[in-house]
Amino acid sequence: MTLRDVAKTLGVSHTTVSNAYNRPQKLSDQLRQRILDTARELGYPGPDPLAAGLARRQVGALGVLFDEDLAYALTDPAALLFLQGVAGAGRSSALGLSLLPAPRSDEDAALTEEAVRTALVDGFVVYSVRGDHPGLLAARRRGIPLIVVDEPEPAGPGDGMFLGVDDHGGAYAAARHLTGLGHRRIGILVDRFTPGDRHGAAGPERQAAASYQVARQRLAGYLAGLADAGIPAGSVPVWECGGGTPEHAGAATQELLADGVTGILAMTDELARGVLHTAAGLRVDVPGELSVVGFDDIPEAARTQPPLTTVRQPLRDKGVLAVELLTRPGTQAPPRLPTHLIVRGTTGPQPASPS
């Protein structure tokens, strides 16, 4: 049952049937109704989107690529919020969203490439993936509009558009906030520097090996802030928390506390939540004995006990903007979106005497 069958039944040209669906004003209402009715009787489901897309050279959908396995990405509040922005923006243009599987293991890389190569989309939104992500490379090869969000920053003009936030500035502000409160011994919690679930103390060589740019930027911002307060980068304990779930942050927190830390700069709110949870378990008072700063300002951050001091970035807006950049030709990407320190209840003055 195709468009031409319907046309034949009615004795009109197939174009007229096509117009009945897509351009009502190109034929009389009467004929149009007759066509639509016959189509229904015949069980014709309407123009095949695939064929229409081919002829029209566009499909009305965007592909979204995550660094992680999809199931994992959907548990990350920040990624989710971003996705909500994308969905909201796409909605107003009746754009579909194709979530693309991302590689967990190396064997899966082939699957990802395949999926990206064959994805039926008009453009790609690449959300915070590492630079050598197989999906990213495959997406670039597609030669369709592409916007990279957060990282990796494009190396050349052929790499597509870019949208990022001021990670460095936000981290810097967070660090200055703590030093301004008198803290001198401050630890840094990182979700991950490289793919994988590695966790433990991360010395300078490990820090230098970081392949995730956002992690690099935030770390650099923290260290710059501390350095400006006279705290040398080499003396700052940095812990990597394999993957960044709150659970992983617990162990690191204990080590840092044992190390005499009075402030913790957590690179994500999820990590900060883990810190708070662990501190509560250890009966360490926040912010009396320990100050904590997160990053992202996910909705949950306002609901922790006490509410989390954090660095806000416009997660949802980032999603909206990414879609606009992708779909409205000529739109200019702004410089990095601003971040803001949001002071809530988890930061306070340096305790009088070292714990």
Added chain:
Amino acid sequence: MTLRDVAKTLGVSHTTVSNAYNRPQKLSDQLRQRILDTARELGYPGPDPLAAGLARRQVGALGVLFDEDLAYALTDPAALLFLQGVAGAGRSSALGLSLLPAPRSDEDAALTEEAVRTALVDGFVVYSVRGDHPGLLAARRRGIPLIVVDEPEPAGPGDGMFLGVDDHGGAYAAARHLTGLGHRRIGILVDRFTPGDRHGAAGPERQAAASYQVARQRLAGYLAGLADAGIPAGSVPVWECGGGTPEHAGAATQELLADGVTGILAMTDELARGVLHTAAGLRVDVPGELSVVGFDDIPEAARTQPPLTTVRQPLRDKGVLAVELLTRPGTQAPPRLPTHLIVRGTTGPQPASPS
């Protein structure tokens, strides 16, 4: 730059180029390599997925339809878990996922229909939408494989496959659990009976008007369990909590407590979380003064304080199974998947003297 251009450049037939990409064994490795190399030099991005899909009559993607606005669905833990299952199952078959916008308002219904009509997918997964959802109707018209999860149950054989869980049985078990502990005055919390954010006490007529089948089933299960313990349905306070966020559950909880209730059956874990939060704020001891049972067993349920007694349903498996049913022809849909009462820390014996 098309497949034929590449073929012309090399002096081979276009089919051979196509084979170089899709059926390596149909030509010599040498020629294949030569083709792939030239293609790269020419900047040919590989076979157009749209054209390939048209010729092959399949696209390698599934559409997922939610009842709510997409952004909203992504905040619902149960929906998310289901989606993770779908994503995981799709992943192994290199299936893309198309999230389809759903209507928030009536004006958006047209958008939804359009999106569903033009979605480039091989099948639809319809997750718990009301029976007259415009997207559902549009999806059925597409004439491609379709599976409805949770609701609405198909009325006829042309309505596609169905996958549900034993909501009634789970709810019944939850009610019996409370009555078994001696509770007599028990309130029921419902997320919603009909689309919209209505909240407040829901009398019999409102209950009868419920358009969401899952809500109906669970309510019926609760009431049956209570009835079997000699508690007449008419005497049970039922509250609707517009949309089902934990916040909305708070007000209802206060009313129920004032009403002398010692047990609350919450239709979702999200609602139960709201109850616990409110009870804590009111310094009502759980389970000493108030027992609470949730439904779904989202991961968060095990982490509440105290851990939530709830009814488990296999959310993630439901997603996996839905995809399998859709993609493996001949697979038989099981009867409703089982639910299990998981007793944790929020339920205890009826307090000795009425509060």
Added chain:
DNA sequence: CACCTCCAGTTTACCGGTAAACTCGGCGTG
């Protein structure tokens, strides 16, 4: 040595639409 088989490609026939250019009768206008 004639014949069958198999490999490596080629020919041909779609897949199901969209869009630009063209036709044709009726109507308002100078």
Added chain:
DNA sequence: CACGCCGAGTTTACCGGTAAACTGGAGGTG
């Protein structure tokens, strides 16, 4: 009354592939 224009359809030319059937030469077989 001739002319240009407009609305309502039609003609024609793609869109960019895939797959089944076919060809021709090399190698194996009896």
